[in-house]
Amino acid sequence: xxxxxxxxxxxxxxxxxxxxxxxxxxxxxxxxxxxxxxxxxxxxxxxxxxxxxxxxxxxxxxxxxxxxxxxxxxxxxxxxxxxxxxxxxxxxxxxxxxxxxxxxxxxxxxxxxxxxxxxxxxxxxxxxxxxxxxxxxxxxxxxxxxxxxxxxxxxxxxxxxxxxxxxxxxxxxxxxxxxxxxxxxxxxxxxxxxxxxxxxxxxxxxxxxxxxxxxxxxxxxxxxxxxxxxxxxxxxxxxxxxxxxxxxxxxxxxxxxxxxxxxxxxxxxxxxxxxxxxxxxxxxxxxxxxxxxxxxxxxxxxxxxxxxxxxxxxxxxxxxxxxxxxxxxxxxxxxxxxxxxxxxxxxxxxxxxxxxxxxxxxxxxxxxxxxxxxxxxxxxxxxxxxxxxxxxxxxxxxxxxxxxxxxxxxxxxxxxxxxxxxxxxxxx
Amino acid sequence: xxxxxxxxxxxxxxxxxxxxxxxxxxxxxxxxxxxxxxxxxxxxxxxxxxxxxxxxxxxxxxxxxxxxxxxxxxxxxxxxxxxxxxxxxxxxxxxxxxxxxxxxxxxxxxxxxxxxxxxxxxxxxxxxxxxxxxxxxxxxxxxxxxxxxxxxxxxxxxxxxxxxxxxxxxxxxxxxxxxxxxxxxxxxxxxxxxxxxxxxxxxxxxxxxxxxxxxxxxxxxxxxxxxxxxxxxxxxxxxxxxxxxxxxxxxxxxxxxxxxxxxxxxxxxxxxxxxxxxxxxxxxxxxxxxxxxxxxxxxxxxxxxxxxxxxxxxxxxxxxxxxxxxxxxxxxxxxxxxxxxxxxxxxxxxxxxxxxxxxxxxxxxxxxxxxxxxxxxxxxxxxxxxxxxxxxxxxxxxxxxxxxxxxxxxxxxxxxxxxxxxxxxxxx
Numbered sequence: 001x002x003x004x005x006x007x008x009x010x011x012x013x014x015x016x017x018x019x020x021x022x023x024x025x026x027x028x029x030x031x032x033x034x035x036x037x038x039x040x041x042x043x044x045x046x047x048x049x050x051x052x053x054x055x056x057x058x059x060x061x062x063x064x065x066x067x068x069x070x071x072x073x074x075x076x077x078x079x080x081x082x083x084x085x086x087x088x089x090x091x092x093x094x095x096x097x098x099x100x101x102x103x104x105x106x107x108x109x110x111x112x113x114x115x116x117x118x119x120x121x122x123x124x125x126x127x128x129x130x131x132x133x134x135x136x137x138x139x140x141x142x143x144x145x146x147x148x149x150x151x152x153x154x155x156x157x158x159x160x161x162x163x164x165x166x167x168x169x170x171x172x173x174x175x176x177x178x179x180x181x182x183x184x185x186x187x188x189x190x191x192x193x194x195x196x197x198x199x200x201x202x203x204x205x206x207x208x209x210x211x212x213x214x215x216x217x218x219x220x221x222x223x224x225x226x227x228x229x230x231x232x233x234x235x236x237x238x239x240x241x242x243x244x245x246x247x248x249x250x251x252x253x254x255x256x257x258x259x260x261x262x263x264x265x266x267x268x269x270x271x272x273x274x275x276x277x278x279x280x281x282x283x284x285x286x287x288x289x290x291x292x293x294x295x296x297x298x299x300x301x302x303x304x305x306x307x308x309x310x311x312x313x314x315x316x317x318x319x320x321x322x323x324x325x326x327x328x329x330x331x332x333x334x335x336x337x338x339x340x341x342x343x344x345x346x347x348x349x350x351x352x353x354x355x356x357x358x359x360x361x362x363x364x365x366x367x368x369x370x371x372x373x374x375x376x377x378x379x380x381x382x383x384x385x386x387x388x389x390x391x392x393x394x395x396x397x398x399x400x401x402x403x404x405x406x407x408x409x410x411x412x413x414x415x416x417x418x419x420x421x422x423x424x425x426x427x428x
Numbered sequence: 429x430x431x432x433x434x435x436x437x438x439x440x441x442x443x444x445x446x447x448x449x450x451x452x453x454x455x456x457x458x459x460x461x462x463x464x465x466x467x468x469x470x471x472x473x474x475x476x477x478x479x480x481x482x483x484x485x486x487x488x489x490x491x492x493x494x495x496x497x498x499x500x501x502x503x504x505x506x507x508x509x510x511x512x513x514x515x516x517x518x519x520x521x522x523x524x525x526x527x528x529x530x531x532x533x534x535x536x537x538x539x540x541x542x543x544x545x546x547x548x549x550x551x552x553x554x555x556x557x558x559x560x561x562x563x564x565x566x567x568x569x570x571x572x573x574x575x576x577x578x579x580x581x582x583x584x585x586x587x588x589x590x591x592x593x594x595x596x597x598x599x600x601x602x603x604x605x606x607x608x609x610x611x612x613x614x615x616x617x618x619x620x621x622x623x624x625x626x627x628x629x630x631x632x633x634x635x636x637x638x639x640x641x642x643x644x645x646x647x648x649x650x651x652x653x654x655x656x657x658x659x660x661x662x663x664x665x666x667x668x669x670x671x672x673x674x675x676x677x678x679x680x681x682x683x684x685x686x687x688x689x690x691x692x693x694x695x696x697x698x699x700x701x702x703x704x705x706x707x708x709x710x711x712x713x714x715x716x717x718x719x720x721x722x723x724x725x726x727x728x729x730x731x732x733x734x735x736x737x738x739x740x741x742x743x744x745x746x747x748x749x750x751x752x753x754x755x756x757x758x759x760x761x762x763x764x765x766x767x768x769x770x771x772x773x774x775x776x777x778x779x780x781x782x783x784x785x786x787x788x789x790x791x792x793x794x795x796x797x798x799x800x801x802x803x804x805x806x807x808x809x810x811x812x813x814x815x816x817x818x819x820x821x822x823x824x825x826x827x828x829x830x831x832x833x834x835x836x837x838x839x840x841x842x843x844x845x846x847x848x849x850x851x852x853x854x855x856x
Contacts, residue, residue, distance in 0.1 A: 016571060016718055026638070026761040027570050124568060130719035132560070132568030140552060140560030142455050143444060143739020210454070273725065276704065290444055290736035291558035294726035297701065298719065308718035311571020325753035333454040 001070035001314075002062045004038045004084055006055075009098055009125070010074040011048040012307035024311070028318040032070070036062045038084075047303065063088040069321060072310055073097040074125075078105060085110055089117040094321060096313040098125035098306055104199035104215035107206065111330035120320055120327050122313035127200045128153050128282040130305030131298040132312070137207045138328060141288055146208040148287040149247040150424065153200040155280030155300045156191035157223050157243040159183045161231070161265070162278050165240055170228045183280050193222035194243065194263040201245035204284070205261040208247055210334035219262035219341040226265050230419045233351050233390065239267040240275045244424060250339055258339040267349055268425040275425075342399035347376070349392050351419040352408060356387035360413050364389055367411065371404040372396060392423060429498035429742075430490045432466045432512055434483075437502040437526060437553070439476040440735035452739070456746040460498070464490045466512075475731065491516040497749060500738055501525040502553075506533060513538060517545040522749060524741040526553035526734055532627035532643035535634065539758035548748055548755050550741035555628045556581050556710040558733030559726040560740070565635045566756060569716055574636040576715040577675040578852065581628040583708030583728045584619035585651050585671040587611045589659070589693070590706050593668055598656045611708050621650035622671065622691040629673035632712070633689040636675055638762035647690035647769040654693050658847045661779050661818065667695040668703045672852060678767055686767040695777055696853040770827035775804070777820050779847035780836060784815035788841050792817055795839065799832040800824060820851060 003010055003017075017024065017034050025031045037050055038059035056062055063071055063084050071088040073095060075081045081099050088095050090113070097103070103110065103126055114121035124134045128151065137146065152158050156178060163174040175192065178184035190196050198218040205213040223243050234241045244266050252258035268275050273295045277283040282300025287293050299305040320326055354360045361378065368375050374394040381388045393401060408414050431438055431445075445452070445462050453459045465478055466487035484490055491499055491512055499516040501523060503509045509530050513523050518541065525531070531538065531554055542549035552562045556579065565574065580586050584606060591602040603620065606612035618624045626646040633641040651671050662669045672694050680686035696703050701723045705711040710728025715721050727733040748754055782788045789806065796803050802822040809816045821829060836842050 012718065020571070020573060023573065023638075023762075024571065027756075027759060131722060132564035135563060135568050136560035139744055140563050140740040141736065142743035143448070143452065143741075144736040145448060145451065210451075288736065290440065290732040290739075292727045292730075292733055294559060294724075296722075296724055298722035302720075304718040305720055308569065308572040308716065311718070312568040313571075315570035316567055319756060320753075323753055325748075325751055328455075328747060331455060334451075 001032055001034055001072065002036045002038065002065070002068045003034065003072045003074065004059050004062070005073065005075035006037050006039045006046055006050060007074065008047060008303035009306045009310065010037065011046050011050065012303040013072055013074060013310050014050050015048040016307055016311050024315065027315050029322055032314070032318055035065065035067055038062050059084055060087065063093065064091055069093050070314065070318060071095050072314060073099060074310065076101065078102055082106060086113050089113045089119050089121070092117060092119065094120040094317045096122045096310055096317055098123065098310055100126040100196070100199040100203060104202040107203070107214065108212055108330070115329050118326060120317045122317055122327065124313050125306045125309035127203050128284055129298070129300040129302060130308045131282055131284065131296050131300065132309070133284045133296050134203070134207060136296065137204070137286070138331070141286070141291065144291050145289040146286060147249050147289060149204050149208050149284060150274060151200070151204060151245040151282070151284040152242055152274055152277050153245045153282055153284065153300060154191055154197040154243060155282055156184045156188065157197070158277060158282070159280040160192070161223060161226070161241050161243060164226070164228060164231045165235070168228060171224060171226055192224050194220045197243060197245045197263045201247060201261050201263050204245065205247035205259055206332070209249060209259050209336055210331045211259055211336040212332045213259060213261055213338060217261060217338040219264070221264035223265050227419070230421055233349065233419050234267045237267065237349070239269050241265050241267055241421065242274060246424065250344065252337060252339050253343060256337065258337045260339045260344045262341060262344065264422055266422045266424040272425040342397060344398050345395045346398050346401065347393050347395050347423040348401045348405070349390070349419065349421045349423050350405060350408065350417060352389045352391070352417050353415040354387050354389055355413045355415065356384050361389065363411065363413055364391065364408065367407045368393065368404055371400045371407065373400050373404050429460055429462055429500065430464045430466065430493070430496045431462065431500045431502065432487050432490070433501065433503035434465050434467045434474055434478060435502065436475060436731035437734045437738065438465065439474050439478070440731040441500055441502060441738050442478050443476040444735055444739050452743065455743050457750055460742070460746055463493065463495055466490050487512055488515065491521065492519055497521050498742065498746060499523050500742060501527060502738065504529065506530055510534060514541050517541045517547050517549070520545060520547065522548040522745045524550045524738055524745055526551065526738055528554040528624070528627040528631060532630040535631070535642065536640055536758070543757050546754060548745045550745055550755065552741050553734045553737035555631050556712055557726070557728040557730060558736045559710055559712065559724050559728065561712045561724050562631070562635060564724065565632070565714070566759070569714070569719065572719050573717040574714060575677050575717060577632050577636050577712060578702060579628065579632060579673040579712040580670055580702055580705050580710055581673045581712065581728060582619055582625040582671060583710055584612045584616065585625070586705060586710070587708040588620070589651060589654070589669050589671065592654070592656060592659045593663070596656060599652060599654055620652050622648045625671060625673045625691040629675060629689050629691050632673065633675035633687055634760070637677060637687050637764055638759045639687055639764040640760045641687060641689055641766060645689060645766040647692070649692035651693050655847070658849055661777065661847050662695045665695065665777070667697050669693050669695055669849065670702060674852065678772065680765060680767050681771060684765065686765045688767045688772045690769060690772065692850055694850045694852040700853040770825060772826050773823045774826050774829065775821050775823050775851040776829045776833070777818070777847070777849045777851050778833060778836065778845060780817045780819070780845050781843040782815050782817055783841045783843065784812050789817065791839065791841055792819065792836065795835045796821065796832055799828045799835065801828050801832050
């Protein structure tokens, strides 16, 4: 076997392969022999010592070797990862990858190549690090009907939002702390703007609903616009703001079941199991018809946890090779459409600074009604220049709700719409 | 395929097989055809309508049919389940079972029969109902080294303890409520005395540590002796009492790694992820070297949730049949010894009613020290006739700790040892 990439995940994969060689041999039924590790620079500093004889800068040559029957790809990104995975499969190797971006952008190409080669392509480590979630979705729940997946699948944003909740900090301050502690990168865009979570949402939705969902199908909003006031507003509702990856089976306009898949900040009640996921931890909450509500919790990133998921796949894939068998490939038979965000039914929390005079509440309520949005609760706070209305709607289409907010912003009696946020979790 | 047993789980298996036939066919790659359901009485009332033509009282005849290549056993208990599973395997069928008692008592006989027949024996539903925990332990964590499994795996006892915690009720009162609500059976012994949890602990320990552990190896204490005072005492320590199934890798007297496996009530800090598992829910907390801390949460019992786990296994086993492959069989290569309870290192919480006079604390501390037990905290409460000492020890062997408690009970200054309970979770 060969490992492509020797960064924080790859070096832990190499370490575990060596430290647990005896156990791996017993579990696979034969030794797993590492013949090469492809790196960009032979002399780069590494977390774990790798025998120099294993290192090579010729990744393409490594995957073409006839004695490489298993390839672990932990380079990340689109190229050269895609080309190397395709070459490995074509060469008859089975592949284990942690590459969420590639899977979400171009999974079908990889799945088809694996199918054609008759080899396995496993990728547990691509979503939620060490947490076993893809295998349970794909295998444990294969006899059930998953209706919803709600995930906290990005540790950076969870750390930032948790910090804002516990300390009252604003986004910028919490981001800076995350950067200082190594939870956020110098350029935090992929995390804070929800790109990373959107890739994972696409992978989760594909598996949960047996349909092809790519990153481009995922509606995405990040957390950079979340303010301390939003978090405070959530707290007043006994809720907390989380960046959620939401995958739901919903009835579309045609009456068919469609997939709603989106990543955005949302308020969830503190009583929801996801609300207590702190710091950089990840958790995925799954609802299915027969099993009911399940939750999977653990470290969503980090070298060793991600390597654990890679090695779990490696053992399965290696066992399959020995038995000349294959695990389940892509399952996209249901071929469900993706529901446009505008047609997705959501709930909104809207805080509005208003003029404190008679008839304000009626006017605001009328605006909601005009767009067909029913109000669940209204709370009136402050007086005079501090008068504020906090409205939580019932479910309506996202298009109706955003039209309502645009309408509110145009009203004379509305001084400012100070917080708009979607609400998830059980309607009380 | 055939289903043996049509109680609350069996009838849900039959329902799901029929309602989700299209999805199951797509996921397996071929139709799953139900040819018979073995029942004790043809005319018994059932939750789900089963076509009369499928019902038979001849279970042995059903598993011997040449067209039965998959058997789901949801009768429970030792016989006739064991005989039928062995006959099914011998007849070339693969088997899915939810039978924890049988697996914990005589798993090796079943595993050997499956091995000999070259067939699959899957049993996800045997532990924690719908929660995917066995497959993650066996497959997802196959490249890692599990060091500890802590589980709330019995819903009845969790409901009772949760009730005692939230309402201050005593054990008898909480049990009665559980019985009224259908969470506890008329004869609650198997649940409240920990037999059910012990069977599950044996199964979890076997998988986690790749060793044979049977129910007889599990140290077991139930919750019938847990008092409202114990629960109150836990609350004062910001802890909660849970019935835990604990499986740990520990260094034995010989210096080898041994398996500690036990079921007993224990105090855990409210900050521990297991502390927030309420009512009849189950959760399993897993610690491993690379992945760190994982938790799996969901409904641990009930017809539909358990049937979901059965059907998940069924899809895998059916796919394997089609591919002429087999999943991983028993893995007991590590062959670790089970550590006697007396040698297991635990921590104790001990509440003692004492005479309120000078030197009491010193005398009690001396008793602990004489048995080699180091004290972590002592809290002194009340005065005069209400004087109480609450001691939490550091880790010591269970034998040292129980000798300490016996010693305390003999001391003149000790009026009564009012609460003795083990303490789990991080040492602060």
